Amino acid sequence: MTANSSEPPSRTEATTRADDSPLVSVQNLEKYFFENDSLLDRLLGSDPVAVRAVDGVSFDVYRGETLGLVGESGCGKSTTGETLLRLQEPTGGRVEFDGRNIYDLGRSKLNAFRRDAQVVFQDPFSSLDPRMTVGSIVTQPLEIHDVGTKADREDRARDLLERVGLSADQLDRYPHEFSGGQRQRIGIARALALEPEFLVLDEPTSALDVSVQAQVLNLLDDLQDEFDLTYLLISHDLSVIRHVCDRVAVMYLGELAEVGPVETLFEDPKHPYTRALLESVPRASTDERDRDRETLSGDVPSPRDPPSGCRFRTRCPQVIPPADVEDELEQSTYRQIMNLRERIEAREITLEEVGVEGSGRSENDAGEATLAVGEDGLDESEIPAFVETMKDRLLADELPAGHDEIVTDALAELARRNWDGAADRLREEYESVCERVDPALEESGDARESGYRRRHPVACHLYGVGADPTSETQIPSPSSNADAE
Amino acid sequence: MSDEELLRIEGLCTRFFTENGQVNAVENLDLTIDEGEVMGIVGESGSGKSVTALSLIDLVESPGRITDGRIWFRAPDIADELIESGADDEVTDGDFVDLRKLSEEQRRSLRGSRFSTIFQDPMSSFNPSITVGEQIAEAVEVQRRARANPRSLDAKAQRYGLGDYVLSTVLPSKKYVTGASRDRAVELLELVGIPDPVERADEYPHEYSGGMLQRAMIAQALAGEPEVLVADEPTTALDVTIQAQILDLLSKLQAETGMTILLITHNLGVIARMCDRVGVMYAGEIVERGTLEDVFDHPVHPYTRGLLGSVPDLEGAGGRLQPIPGNVPSLLDHEMPDRCYFADRCPKAMDECLEHPPAFDVEGSEYHTTKCYLATTEYTEEKALPDGYFDEAGRAADVGEEPSETETGIGTGTDSETETETEADSVQSDGGEPR
Ligand SMILES: Nc1ncnc2c1ncn2[C@@H]1O[C@H](COP(=O)(O)OP(=O)(O)OP(=O)(O)O)[C@@H](O)[C@H]1O
Ligand code: SF4
Ligand code: SF4
Ligand SMILES: [Mg+2]
Numbered sequence: 041m042t043a044n045s046s047e048p049p050s051r052t053e054a055t056t057r058a059d060d061s062p063l064v065s066v067q068n069l070e071k072y073f074f075e076n077d078s079l080l081d082r083l084l085g086s087d088p089v090a091v092r093a094v095d096g097v098s099f100d101v102y103r104g105e106t107l108g109l110v111g112e113s114g115c116g117k118s119t120t121g122e123t124l125l126r127l128q129e130p131t132g133g134r135v136e137f138d139g140r141n142i143y144d145l146g147r148s149k150l151n152a153f154r155r156d157a158q159v160v161f162q163d164p165f166s167s168l169d170p171r172m173t174v175g176s177i178v179t180q181p182l183e184i185h186d187v188g189t190k191a192d193r194e195d196r197a198r199d200l201l202e203r204v205g206l207s208a209d210q211l212d213r214y215p216h217e218f219s220g221g222q223r224q225r226i227g228i229a230r231a232l233a234l235e236p237e238f239l240v241l242d243e244p245t246s247a248l249d250v251s252v253q254a255q256v257l258n259l260l261d262d263l264q265d266e267f268d269l270t271y272l273l274i275s276h277d278l279s280v281i282r283h284v285c286d287r288v289a290v291m292y293l294g295e296l297a298e299v300g301p302v303e304t305l306f307e308d309p310k311h312p313y314t315r316a317l318l319e320s321v322p323r324a325s326t327d328e329r330d331r332d333r334e335t336l337s338g339d340v341p342s343p344r345d346p347p348s349g350c351r352f353r354t355r356c357p358q359v360i361p362p363a364d365v366e367d368e369l370e371q372s373t374y375r376q377i378m379n380l381r382e383r384i385e386a387r388e389i390t391l392e393e394v395g396v397e398g399s400g401r402s403e404n405d406a407g408e409a410t411l412a413v414g415e416d417g418l419d420e421s422e423i424p425a426f427v428e429t430m431k432d433r434l435l436a437d438e439l440p441a442g443h444d445e446i447v448t449d450a451l452a453e454l455a456r457r458n459w460d461g462a463a464d465r466l467r468e469e470y471e472s473v474c475e476r477v478d479p480a481l482e483e484s485g486d487a488r489e490s491g492y493r494r495r496h497p498v499a500c501h502l503y504g505v506g507a508d509p510t511s512e513t514q515i516p517s518p519s520s521n522a523d524a525e
Numbered sequence: 526m527s528d529e530e531l532l533r534i535e536g537l538c539t540r541f542f543t544e545n546g547q548v549n550a551v552e553n554l555d556l557t558i559d560e561g562e563v564m565g566i567v568g569e570s571g572s573g574k575s576v577t578a579l580s581l582i583d584l585v586e587s588p589g590r591i592t593d594g595r596i597w598f599r600a601p602d603i604a605d606e607l608i609e610s611g612a613d614d615e616v617t618d619g620d621f622v623d624l625r626k627l628s629e630e631q632r633r634s635l636r637g638s639r640f641s642t643i644f645q646d647p648m649s650s651f652n653p654s655i656t657v658g659e660q661i662a663e664a665v666e667v668q669r670r671a672r673a674n675p676r677s678l679d680a681k682a683q684r685y686g687l688g689d690y691v692l693s694t695v696l697p698s699k700k701y702v703t704g705a706s707r708d709r710a711v712e713l714l715e716l717v718g719i720p721d722p723v724e725r726a727d728e729y730p731h732e733y734s735g736g737m738l739q740r741a742m743i744a745q746a747l748a749g750e751p752e753v754l755v756a757d758e759p760t761t762a763l764d765v766t767i768q769a770q771i772l773d774l775l776s777k778l779q780a781e782t783g784m785t786i787l788l789i790t791h792n793l794g795v796i797a798r799m800c801d802r803v804g805v806m807y808a809g810e811i812v813e814r815g816t817l818e819d820v821f822d823h824p825v826h827p828y829t830r831g832l833l834g835s836v837p838d839l840e841g842a843g844g845r846l847q848p849i850p851g852n853v854p855s856l857l858d859h860e861m862p863d864r865c866y867f868a869d870r871c872p873k874a875m876d877e878c879l880e881h882p883p884a885f886d887v888e889g890s891e892y893h894t895t896k897c898y899l900a901t902t903e904y905t906e907e908k909a910l911p912d913g914y915f916d917e918a919g920r921a922a923d924v925g926e927e928p929s930e931t932e933t934g935i936g937t938g939t940d941s942e943t944e945t946e947t948e949a950d951s952v953q954s955d956g957g958e959p960r
Pocket of ligand 4: 574575576757758
């Protein structure tokens with residue numbers, strides 16, 4: 041955390057002042073949850089389903105900095121935070137704290153780690169035990185780690201309460217007597233009790249009103265200076281990230297899309313997802329109504345069955361077509377064909393009743409012909425009508441002749457109930473490098489030489505090794521990509 | 526915007542009578558909304574935004590009640606009908622009708638057809654065990670029935686014959702009561718941008734993602750072609766990329782149908798993106814309102830300024846944030862002194878602020894008003910209330926910089942308590958009217 045009214049942008053100063061080895065180094069961290077994994081499920085023979093919450097994430101947190109971890113709900117931010125504190129056990133990868141792998145620590149070293157690394161949670165209402173006084177909440181970690189006498193601990197609690205902007209005589213009060221912002225201060229006081237070096241702040245202000253959020257952010261800034269703290273700030277709020285962080289890691293569906301210094305990332309975002317994310321945020325200014333922005337279509341896919349290759353490819357406005365297709369189709373048309381194929385692959389198109397005219401298909405609507413693709417497919421004579429209807433319904437754009445033919449072929453296969461055939465036909469022509477190869481998080485060119493804090497790696501085929509779409513054929517097959525290790 | 530008033534709320538008071546005392550959730554609120562505009566209400570948690578919306582559509586539930594005020598809604602057709610049946614000018618002026626003077630049944634008939642609502646949590650407005658298509662068809666059906674009901678006030682469209690009405694009330698509601706309503710449901714799903722509406726109509730709510738369900742809820746709200754859409758935090762539960770989609774959808778629908786939208790949110794960016802005019806709520810009141818430019822570029826009320834100053838800027842890191850010290854007040858009647866409700870947090874509180882400010886016009890814009898003396902008086906050091914007037918921390922400049930200060934709400938100062946008591950009495954005796 042940086043900006044302070046007395047010494048404006050202290051960001052670069054912090055950079056030079058601090059030690060060069062990372063305090064926390066996350067390496068290929070992986071956390072899968074397994075569903076259908078109860079004894080009963082196993083007896084019934086259901087296969088466990090892996091939810092790939094965190095899927096091979098690597099980043100460093102340097103001493104004295106605030107690293108932001110930003111992404112939308114369900115992308116794995118909180119799981120990353122909890123796993124790197126060893127509040128959850130990982131299913132793969134390692135995390136080094138001060139050079140030691142935290143998953144191999146013996147009892148006493150682990151104890152020390154649990155003192156040095158603390159967490160502040162999002163919800164100031166449920167994260168404090170309602171039956172405990174503020175004093176006992178704040179002294180509890182000291183008790184657990186057997187620090188000082190009772191009197192020492194109470195002194196410390198008084199001191200901490202004052203440090204976070206509460207008053208020492210509130211020690212005997214209960215959480216419900218405090219407002220949201222004040223409870224969050226109590227949570228911060230508790231996290232500071234053991235004089236940690238490192239704090240994971242998991243959405244620390246998301247439950248707070250904006251005016252109170254500003255108080256807490258300022259407080260966190262002051263405390264960082266005062267106690268030389270290193271922060272990992274997890275947030276979905278890009279304005280908060282921008283204001284508070286030195287560097288930012290952008291997460292999408294269990295993977296990192298881009299990591300970079302905060303100004304670079306906000307002013308020159310590289311990954312199409314980062315760009316879309318930044319564009320989507322409505323600005324609180326009167327120019328906002330006239331600001332053109334492109335919105336992402338579609339939803340985040342499920343981490344149970346993430347897309348192959350680049351996780352973002354189902355929504356990416358720059359997904360890379362094969363070289364020969366690129367010149368012939370607009371990106372939006374290409375996207376429509378890709379979406380069509382995805383739906384065919386997921387067998388998501390209803391074939392039982394296909395209204396030939398428009399969308400209606402109720403029995404009562406007399407005069408409206410419907411087609412039903414039976415077990416053995418449609419009668420050959422009905423296929424052209426089926427194909428036209430499907431094109432109308434599923435594609436907004438007219439296709440150039442050659443492509444029209446391909447799509448017509450594919451839809452005709454669908455009319456024969458040959459799902460795989462239809463999908464294959466489209467895959468042959470339209471498969472993107474983005475779905476074959478998961479792009480590794482790699483330095484994006486120009487910054488390759490610069491210092492570690494200035495690094496700006498991006499996981500996207502538009503940059504780095506795979507940047508030239510014509511070299512696509514040389515890109516190794518998915519089995520050899522970094523994440524498969 | 527057509528510049529023609531569609532809704533005029535005057536002196537609305539909504540109270541909750543709880544075990545802890547009377548909560549003044551909406552306090553003497555005035556607001557006009559023009560036909561075809563997007564009016565925003567912004568404010569922090571507990572400021573009364575949702576209760577304002579619920580009051581408007583008559584959905585305040587016990588222990589809450591609208592205790593005062595009028596809600597004038599322009600509906601000449603309804604006005605004519607009321608006059609024919611002998612209504613006086615308390616009920617209608619021939620153009621506007623006072624919704625609060627209508628019978629319960631009459632009001633209900635306007636719900637969905639004239640007013641519709643969407644909320645933050647779409648799950649709560651769908652039945653998990655019925656397909657989305659069926660539920661939207663049901664909403665279409667309800668509107669058709671209501672319109673066909675000969676006793677209904679709403680003769681907006683008599684597309685649905687009396688025979689159908691009788692039949693539909695006699696026969697138990699079955700799957701897709703008519704093919705037409707099923708078709709309409711699919712059309713509505715398509716209108717709100719659900720891909721493959723034909724297939725999606727047959728899915729259950731849990732098969733929809735959050736963003737899609739929000740779209741479906743909008744489709745349901747549009748079933749009766751409402752004139753006014755009340756949207757209470759419609760994007761708050763959504764991710765920012767999905768929020769952008771939903772906001773675009775609302776803008777598109779508004780442009781296509783010309784409907785009027787009352788948009789409630791705590792997000793100033795959403796307000797800036799969507800609204801023509803905006804009202805800022807604090808402690809149950811609209812403390813400042815005007816065009817978007819009035820409020821965002823020329824704010825007068827220190828709360829509005831504070832709110833705008835608290836938002837971290839996406840475009841530049843900027844310096845330190847400028848928080849508003851203290852917390853939102855409780856709205857308990859006996860804790861609401863007859864002063865400016867913001868005075869205990871206001872950096873410019875003056876002597877006059879100890880009397881509740883009425884709404885003042887702000888020079889320079891037709892719509893701009895504020896409940897703050899700064900619209901008419903300059904702030905001077907001489908008039909300033911002494912530091913710590915309300916309690917020891919109420920007006921601390923920046924709590925983060927003076928961490929040893931306590932916040933309001935836990936103040937122990939005896940003088941603030943006595944002040945509260947005596948002044949609460951006067952609030953009750955004058956009914957909270959502005960002076
Ligand atoms: N059912 C209820 N019973 C008692 N008090 C209520 C009830 N509903 C609302 N209130 C009170 O009315 C006041 C205004 O609440 P309201 O829900 O309108 O706030 P809001 O501005 O919508 O806040 P948020 O941003 O959190 O949605 C609050 O003090 C609240 O506690
Ligand atoms: S790799 Fe392809 S799909 Fe992924 S972000 Fe880059 S261009 Fe888009
Ligand atoms: S009326 Fe007085 S106390 Fe209230 S906001 Fe205006 S200046 Fe501040
Ligand atoms: Mg609300």
